[in-house]
Amino acid sequence: MRAVEAPQILFLLIASMQMLHALSQFIKLQINEIPSPALQARNSRHVGSGQVVRLRGMNRKFGEGRVEVNFGGVWGLVCPDKFSTNEAQVICRQLGFERGSTDYSIVSYYNALESAHYSLNGLACEGSERNIFHCRRSSNGKCSMPSHAVFVRCRLNYPSRCSPGGILFKEKCFHFIRDLEYSFDIAEDHCLKIGGSLAVITSQDENDFVSDVLSTLNENIRRLKPWYIGGRRQEGSWKWQTNEIVASSTFSKWDPKGAKIHRNQDCVAMWNQRKFGNDYFFWDAMNCRKRLPFVCQVPAYHIDCIIGDGKTYAGNANVTENGLPCLPWTNYKLKNIPLSSKQLGNHNYCRNPNGASKPWCMVDEKVRQNCDIPVCSKGQVVFDVQDHEECDKDETICTGTKMYHSLQIIPLCGKKCLQSRNFICNSFSYDVSEKICLLSSEQARTGGANLTNVDSSDYYERIRPKDQEEKRDAFKVRLVGGGPPWEGKIEVSVGGKWAAICDDGWNISAARVLCRQLGYPNALRSWIGMSNDRNYLMDDVKCTGKERYLNECLFNGWGKHDCGPNEAAGVQCAVIERECFPKKFKCNSSHCIDFKWICDGEDDCGDGSDEDLVKCKLPVEVRLVNGSSIDRGRLEVKFYGIWGTVCNRDFTVHDAAVVCRMLGKQGVPIIEPYQKYGSGTGPIWLQNPGCSGDEEELTRCRIRRWGYSKCSHDEDVALYCKESVFSTVAPKEILSSTECGRTFVSFRARDPRHGYLARVVGGFEVRHGAYPWTAAIKLDNTRHLCGASIITPFHLISAAHCFEDVPDLSLYSVVVGDWDTNAHDGTEQKFGIEYVSFVPGYENILKDDIAIIKLKSKNDSGILFNKYVQPICLPNADAAYPAGMKCVISGWGSMGTQNPRRLQAAEVPIMNPDTCRDPLVYGNLLSERAFCAGYLQGHVDSCKGDSGGPFACLSDGKYYLFGVISWGDGCAQEYRPGVYTRVRDYLTWIKQTINS
Structure with a gap:
């Protein structure tokens, strides 16, 4: 079918708008009401998104990318012929960036649209248009620059009008909350706490803007999660959930085929399912209890x-x-x-x-x-960035702004403007009554080399000769004198003048900023001492490496330097993306695709080379490399005939057990510190394999997708399949032959660094009975105080400091079998405390923070073990505590403002003792019989109320009490991991106390 011609599109658009207007006369929408999917379906004539301009490309940031235009129902490129700043400005403003573009470039495109063509040729804008279709253009003719596209960077709307993380669009700040996944109600509360509501979207350009941000945030564009926005169905009608009054609107963006809304799907989310060939986020209905990322909106600050x-x-x-x-x-x-x-x-x-x-x-x-x-505004007779040269002898500084006073003020200001060195002065304003002159880089109209009065006697701006009309004051960068285009001496331009950068202070951080600005993914190396004359524009450039553009870094000022002829800076940028491997899979057609798209049932290469059935069915192999023996090293996995690695993030002992089993090792798996055996190459095949520990091979685990990872090779798994050093059964004198460390409810705690905000800080709510040895110590029979671990029918282990403040044991009680502290689960057993034993010499929380609780008998019996109540095993005296081994903490500790109702758990790694004793962490506060676990960056930790609870490690299908939750500086704070008492060092005292 041929593409619809432009006149037909215009006719359909007008007809659709007329029909929508007519329909709205019969269907009266109430305040805050959203048109239903059925109403939208009746109004829709096509399955498109309605978006006409977008930015796309790999590894791009929001607000930048390859320009694509939808013309005749087909996405295509803009021909770069005669493309200029004017066109870039119009495109950015049309996309919602009110301040236009910062720069543009002409780039070769690769891995772009499968059937790339040019939708617009001969585009010519004056620069003031709000829409590129208002510019002169041609949809016919050939582009003289085939295989090239236009890449633009738009100037973000004022970040200072939003709180950190917010993105400004018109008068709203949108916050995209992806690290927390909440139900609709909790997401709504979160938005309310930051001063707003879930997003309310009532126009095409607003939906386009939010959709583009979401597309940028999500690298895995094929399996995206939905994002809650503020719509909800109530009593049969869909309404925006906000305290603001939303005027009735006929706009909606439901699934173009008609959203299939089932029972209990009452909340609106934006979702990119890549249907209908659209890379776009449409609306869909979700179960409101589903935990999802979400979009908040907050009014922009004034x-x-x-x-x-x-x-x-x-x-x-x-x-x-x-x-x-x-x-x-x-x-x-x-x-x-x-x-x-x-x-x-x-x-x-x-x-x-x-x-x-x-x-x-x-x-x-x-x-x-x-x-x-x-x-x-101009009405206030003020302008942008000022000149900052020293005042002459007949000048003064007053009222906080640099102003020049003189008997000949206008000529003086004109001279200052023309001779300005720190910035490009394009105009100045002169207040006759105050005799005040302000220099500015802005101008009311294009100007040049001399100064002339404009419109009134108080405003002067630069005018340019005709041969300089094309010179722009925008900051630009380029590489010259190198072989390939991605390396060479750096030159920058301000106001059309090109000059070098002095190498004083030039380093790899600055080089990375420069390469990203040129459109490359990174910098390989920075160079100094390159040949140059004494013409420099920048010196002492200091970058953090996070800046978007080089002129955002600190430097001495334009043209200010003390450099000689051979002190120019240079750079070699990375071009690895153009070579596909090792970051991407190279198709037989030479296209590059993500490894995560291999064997997914879709022909992404276009030639079937990513869906080779023979390779997809090849057995998965594993190996350990770079270790001192065959049972230890960096874990590598072979899938689709390609060796790759596994990410340490979310990798558990359950996953490790399966790997060791595949290697024929039946010992205890120990996850060692990553990078111990170096960084691998090639694809990172797995992150969070999702094994239960009983599988015979990795392919039987709950693998989300091969090749899906957010990790780098610095996080490759290091593994040791070691023979067991744990007790396999509990000591008879403690448990009287009762089995220990068993669970009868399937649940695996996760490493929740990117999960919900909960307690155990950063943890997850577990199923009832998941960790049945976890007990609660209560004060006055009601208030949760600490945790404890069951080891016999009459004994528990807890932290000594839990009993320091209230010596009267009659005020304490111990509850086992609990799950929901605010409800009766029917499995609870409650006991009084007969006595509490401390380690001889115990003084405070910093040393020997462990205690044994002896329960009072009830009906001549102690704890009755069942599915929901079980003892935990004790380790052997020679049990190892290797850094990186992940174990489970559980409890009802603080969530920040209150304790959780239900038991929480999280998986945290044991830390290297030297790291924990670093002066930046705990230094000498850490005793010899304690250890740290968690992350230096925080996020996951035990907290107030978890003290005394278990640090439980899994081996051979059983859990062992390796530690007792003791103390920490705050909860989940940076450089403040949790501190745990090492149970191994107290086994003799524990056995003597229980048997005495």
Whole structure:
């Protein structure tokens, strides 16, 4: 079928709008009401998204990418012929970036659209249009630059108008919460706590904007999760859940085929299922109890505006142009910064106390960043970034802004503007009554080499000769003098003038920023000492490596340097993506696809080379490499005939047990610290294999998808299939031959670094009976105090400090078999405490924090063991505590504001003792009979109320009590892991105490 011609599209669009308007006259929508899927289906004439312009490409950031246009129902490229800043500005504004573009480039495209063609040729815009279809264009003719596309970077809407993480669109800040997955109600509460609601989307451009952000956030575009937005069905009608009044609107973006809404699917989510050839997030109905990421919206802040360089700015912007939160000026980390101003105080608002180019703030002890604050309107006779040269003898500085006073003020200001070195001065404003002149980089219309009065006597701007009309003041970068285009000496341009960068301070962090700005994924190396004349534009460039553009880094100022003729900086950028392997799979057709698309049932290569049935059915092999013996090393897996690695993140002893079994090793698997045996190459085949531990091979585990991973090779699994050093049965004198460490409810705690915010901090709610040795110690029969672990029908192990504050044991009780603390589960057993034994010499929580609880008998009996109540095993005296081995912590500890109702659990790794004793962590506070577990970056930890609970390690199908939850500095804080008492060191005392 041939494509629909433009006149037909226009006719269909007008007819659709007329029908929609007519239908709305008969179907009256109420305030906050959403058109139902059935209503949308009646109005839809095609299955398209309605989006007409988008940015796409691999490894791109939001707001940048290859320009694609939907014309005649088909997505295609924009021909680069005669493409200029004007077209880039219009495209970005059409996409919702009100400030237009920062730059553009012409790039060779690869792995682009399967049947790429040019939708627009001969595009010519004046720059003021709001839509590229308002520009002059041609849909016919050949492009003189085949195999090339236009790549644009748009200027983000003011980040300072949103709290950190928010993305501004019109007057809303959208927050995309992907690290927390909540039910609809809890997601709604989270949005309310940050001052907003779940997203309300009432227009095509708004849905396009949110969809594009979601597409950028999700690398795995084929199996995306839905994202909650603020729609919900109530009493048969769909409504936006917000305290704001949403005017009735006929807009909706349900699944184009008609959403199939089943019973209990009452909440709206955006979902990209890649249906109908659309890379777009449509709406669908979800069960409101389903845990999903979600999108919040918060009203944008009113942060005022800046006059000139912002020295007089007194607004409340406290987020930098990179979206980072500002530190308070009184922060102890900033005490050595030599600043003094009445503007600074006990706040973290952006200020300009030292005459910088614009307001700024500190984001770290040694890192400052500029704030992106709107410039006041022309009616206020103020402009953008100011010049900062020293005043002449007949000039003064007053009222917080640099201003020049002179008997000949206008000629002086004109001279200052034309001779400005720190920035490109394009205009100045002169107030006759105040005799004040402000220099500016902005101008009301395009100008050039001389200054002329414009419209009134108080405003002057630069005019350009005709031969300079094409010169732009935008910041640009390029590489020259190299062999291939991705390496060479760096040159930058401001105002059409190209010059080198001095190599003083030039390093790999700056090189990475430069390469990303040029469109490459990374930098391989930075060079210094390259040949150059004395023409330099930048010197002492200092980058953190996270900046989007090189001119966001700190440097001395345009043209200010002390460099000689052979001190130019250079770079070699990475081009690995063009070569496919090892990051991507190379098809026989030379296309590159993600490894995760191999053997997924779809011909992604177009030639079937990713779906070879013989290779898909090849047996999976495993091996350990780079180790000192065949039973230890870096884990590698062979799938589809290609050797790759496995990510340590979410890899458990259950997964390790299956690997060891495949290697013919029946010993105890020990997950060693990653990178112990070096980093691998090729694909990372697995993350979280999902094994229960009983499988014969990996293919029988619950593998989400081969090749799906968010890891790097720095996180490759290191494994040791070691012979068992654990007790296989509990000591008879303790348990009287009763089996220990068994569970009868299937549940596997996860490593929840990217999961819900819960307690055990960062943990997960478990099934009833999952860890049946976990007991609760209560005070006054009601208040949860600590945890404990069952070891015999009359004995439990807990932390000694749990009993320090209240010596009266009659006030304590122990509950076993509990799960939901706010409900009667029918499995609880409650006991009083007969006595508590401490280690001789116990003084405080820092040493020997372990205690044995003896229960009072009830009906001449102790604990009755069943499916929900079981003892845990004790380890042998020579049990190993290898760094990286992950074990389970469980309890009802604090969730931050309150304790959870139901038992929580999480899997955390044992840390290297040297790491824990580092001065930045706990130093000498860690005793010789304690150990740390968790992550230096925080997120997952035990917390208040978990003390005394179990640190349980699985071996040979049984759990062993390796540790007792003891103490920590805060909960889940950075560099503050949890500290646990090592049970192995107290076995003699435990047995003597129980048998005495």
